[in-house]
Each structure stands twice: as structure tokens, then as C-alpha cells.
Amino acid sequence: MSVFNHEEFSGHEQVVFVSDQSSGLKAIIALHDTTLGIAAGGIRMRAYEDSEQALADVLRLSRGMTYKSALAGLPLGGGKTVVIGDPATAKTPELLEALGKAIDSLGGRYSAGEDVGMGDEDMEVIARQTSYVARGEAADTAPDTAKGVYLAMQTAVRNKLSRDTMAGVQVAIQGMGKVAFHLAELLVNDGAKVVATDIDQAVLDRAVTELGVETVSPEEITYLDVDVFAPCALGAILNNESIPQIQASIICGAANNQLAKPEHDQLLREHDILFMPDYAINAGGIISGACRFAGLDDATREAMLAKISTTSQQIIDLADEQNIGTQLAADQLAEQIITAAK
Structure with a gap:
């Protein structure tokens, strides 16, 4: 090796x-x-x-x-x-x-x-x-991780769908673990229409009972005709086979390493799908942990979480300006921060 x-x-x-x-x-x-x-x-x-x-x-x-820590300002x-x-x-x-x-x-x-x-x-x-x-x-960083993803999703919806609220926005969530459950809760509370799946039926049943989400099989979730697809399970699900079949206009989820290969970033752009880079938007967890470890107050933590919206907008703007994928744009922003520190 x-x-x-x-x-x-x-x-x-x-x-x-x-x-x-x-x-x-x-x-x-x-x-x-x-x-x-x-x-x-x-x-x-x-x-x-x-x-x-x-x-x-x-x-x-x-x-x-x-890159996640750099973009989060940690x-x-x-x-x-x-x-x-x-x-x-x-x-x-x-x-x-x-x-x-x-x-x-x-x-x-x-x-x-x-x-x-x-x-x-x-x-x-x-x-x-x-x-x-x-x-x-x-x-226990799941609530803040979910909040960061939600803030990025709101930014994506404003840019791609020209909608100022999440009311009526259709979101398909793949995986209903801790982070995804909190994300679904935020979405439901703001009037979004959520459909979800998970390989663990007990987890899925809880989401139905407590949040009232709709459910589909794991095989269906990726290709539903929805506004937003939120991968919240394992990675490498965005590839040559899946991307051409995705009907969602936005991909914004908590899972790490959603792209199977770096080149799939540009392929998503070519298919007119706005991809929110996972490490940039799921930074709420490390922000939460770092703030609590350092003894920072809730106001400071909330301000750092809110910055995920600003960073998301910067990524979208840079990608549009250079006609590149959003993952590459996020990489460039993070590398600028690290290079400046060196």
C-alpha cells in the first residue's frame, strides 16, 4: 500500500x-x-x-x-x-x-x-x-451540526429557488441518525415537506411518529423529484451513475465525502445542480465542540454557526464567478486561509 x-x-x-x-x-x-x-x-x-x-x-x-476548521474560523x-x-x-x-x-x-x-x-x-x-x-x-454536537446544514440549505434555496422561506420546500433526507433527525425537525417546524429513509426501521418509525415525515425505501430516496436532496448517511453517493438521475435542484446534507471523485463536483454543475460542499456546511459539530471545550458562551457559538450562511454564499458566488464546482470553490477559500496563516 x-x-x-x-x-x-x-x-x-x-x-x-x-x-x-x-x-x-x-x-x-x-x-x-x-x-x-x-x-x-x-x-x-x-x-x-x-x-x-x-x-x-x-x-x-x-x-x-x-478545510472545515479553516472555513469555520477555528x-x-x-x-x-x-x-x-x-x-x-x-x-x-x-x-x-x-x-x-x-x-x-x-x-x-x-x-x-x-x-x-x-x-x-x-x-x-x-x-x-x-x-x-x-x-x-x-x-453531543448533533444539534449544532444540523443547524449549520440547515443554514446552508436556506442559503442554497434563496440562490437556486429564489425563495425566502423553507415553507413548502420539498426535502428528501437519506439517513435518519442524530444529525438528520434534528435537521428534519428544523425543516418540519419551518413548514418544509420532508420525506426520509433509513436502513434502521426503528429510527425511521421515530421520525414518522414525532415529526410526521413521509417515508420511502432507501433505493428511492436519491432520485425523488424534490427541491433538495440531503445525504445524511455515508459518503461517495454522488458519482457518474447517480448524478444524471438526480432530480433535485440542490444537494445539501450532513454526510462526509459525498462526492465519489473530485471530478463529480464539476459534473454536478454541468447538470445544473447546486451542491453545498459537505465539510463547509456540517462544521456546526466542530464549532460546538470547540466552543464548549474552550468555555465560550452560547452567543459566541451562535455567531460562529451563523457564519456558515456567509461562507455558503461566498462559495456559491466564487463558483459562479469562476464557473467551477462549489467543492473546488470551497477548497480555494480554505487554502487561502491556511496559506495566509503559514
């Missing part, structure tokens, strides 16, 4: 391969850029097909975290951890403690939080071996 020649390698400062035979831990920790501050990013556990898929994921996610760099294994069957206290030791060995260059496959109880176990982990109240 060649790291330096990998297509997702982007000048990463450090990539650590972790193996612990006694617990079965196999993980990769990637620190992308620490120009602005220590690397911060969540721990993701998935049953990856192979180590190559895991490496591609951690390289892309850590780079996204660098003094943080980007990092990420992926753990190879099914969280439902392979996760044990021994494995989590071994991961905690690995994170601690980095000496504070990386601070970890929750991501897919990790919950509050898991973070408590990891914290037995390291202090460089967000847990408790600081780990």
Missing part, C-alpha cells in the same frame, strides 16, 4: 497505522495539516472492504477536517481516525482502550471526537487511556 502516491494523499503530515493483536484493533490515524492548530476529527468505525478503502477514507476525511487543523471492523460485532472495551493508547501516543497533536460507529459510551472507554478525546456534553 503506497501512501505517498495515493490519489487521496494531500501533503498529510502524519499517517499512523495501528495494530493491536490482543484486542484485534486495526486502525489508521491521519493528521492532514496543523498550521492553524492541533488536528481535530472524529473516530469512524466501519466494516471496510479492505485496508485500501479505509486508507482512502481517512485521507479524504482528515483533509476535509482541515484554530484547529484536520485529523481523522478510521477503525476497521463492524461496530456491532468487533467493538470491545479492550479494542477501544487500545485505540485510546494509540491516540495518546501522539502527544496531543490530535484530539478525537465521535463519528459513524462510535457513541458516548465508547468515548468514555477511550478516555480511560487518553485525555485527547471529546466526551460528555462536548461530544
Whole structure:
């Protein structure tokens, strides 16, 4: 496996391969850029097909975290951890403690939080071996992540649909986890029409009972004739096959790495679909965690969340000005911030 020649390698400062035979831990920790501050990013556990898929994921996610923090105005760099294994069957206290030791060995260059496959109880176990982990109240960032996505969606709707409110806007949400549930709640409260799906029927039933959303099968959700498609599950769903079939005018969701390849950014533009880059709009989580960790008040946190609207508008304007994809526009804005800091 060649790291330096990998297509997702982007000048990463450090990539650590972790193996612990006694617990079965196999993980990769990637620190992308620490120009602005220590690397911060969540721990993701998935049953990856192979180590190559895991490496591609951690390289892309850590780079996204660098850009996310830069655009959010946070003094943080980007990092990420992926753990190879099914969280439902392979996760044990021994494995989590071994991961905690690995994170601690980095000496504070990386601070970890929750991501897919990790919950509050898991973070408590990891914290037995390291202090460089967000847990408790600081780990519950779903409401603020959802709020950031919602603010970006409002901006996209104003630009693409020329509508000043979300009332009557049709939104299809893929995945109904913590963040997506809060997003759906914001949408429903403002009069939007929400249809959702999830592979977990219990999660979907809760959304129907408490929010009154409509439901469809996971196979249908991507291609519904709606105003906004909100991917809130796993990434790489926007590709050569899916993009030509998407009927939504806007794609704006919380999932990371929604583009299968960088070139799909321009393909979305060619299909007249306004794509809101995921790392730019789902920054509410890291804003929330950073503010709580630093002891900043709610007013400061709300002001930083509100900046996501401004950043979203800057991305749209730059993409239109240069006739480029919005992901590339977001990359350029983030790189300008990092270069200025260097």
C-alpha cells in the first residue's frame, strides 16, 4: 500500500497505522495539516472492504477536517481516525482502550471526537487511556451540526429557488441518525415537506411518529423529484451513475465525502445542480465542540454557526464567478486561509 502516491494523499503530515493483536484493533490515524492548530476529527468505525478503502477514507476525511476548521474560523487543523471492523460485532472495551493508547501516543497533536460507529459510551472507554478525546456534553454536537446544514440549505434555496422561506420546500433526507433527525425537525417546524429513509426501521418509525415525515425505501430516496436532496448517511453517493438521475435542484446534507471523485463536483454543475460542499456546511459539530471545550458562551457559538450562511454564499458566488464546482470553490477559500496563516 503506497501512501505517498495515493490519489487521496494531500501533503498529510502524519499517517499512523495501528495494530493491536490482543484486542484485534486495526486502525489508521491521519493528521492532514496543523498550521492553524492541533488536528481535530472524529473516530469512524466501519466494516471496510479492505485496508485500501479505509486508507482512502481517512485521507479524504482528515483533509476535509482541515478545510472545515479553516472555513469555520477555528484554530484547529484536520485529523481523522478510521477503525476497521463492524461496530456491532468487533467493538470491545479492550479494542477501544487500545485505540485510546494509540491516540495518546501522539502527544496531543490530535484530539478525537465521535463519528459513524462510535457513541458516548465508547468515548468514555477511550478516555480511560487518553485525555485527547471529546466526551460528555462536548461530544453531543448533533444539534449544532444540523443547524449549520440547515443554514446552508436556506442559503442554497434563496440562490437556486429564489425563495425566502423553507415553507413548502420539498426535502428528501437519506439517513435518519442524530444529525438528520434534528435537521428534519428544523425543516418540519419551518413548514418544509420532508420525506426520509433509513436502513434502521426503528429510527425511521421515530421520525414518522414525532415529526410526521413521509417515508420511502432507501433505493428511492436519491432520485425523488424534490427541491433538495440531503445525504445524511455515508459518503461517495454522488458519482457518474447517480448524478444524471438526480432530480433535485440542490444537494445539501450532513454526510462526509459525498462526492465519489473530485471530478463529480464539476459534473454536478454541468447538470445544473447546486451542491453545498459537505465539510463547509456540517462544521456546526466542530464549532460546538470547540466552543464548549474552550468555555465560550452560547452567543459566541451562535455567531460562529451563523457564519456558515456567509461562507455558503461566498462559495456559491466564487463558483459562479469562476464557473467551477462549489467543492473546488470551497477548497480555494480554505487554502487561502491556511496559506495566509503559514
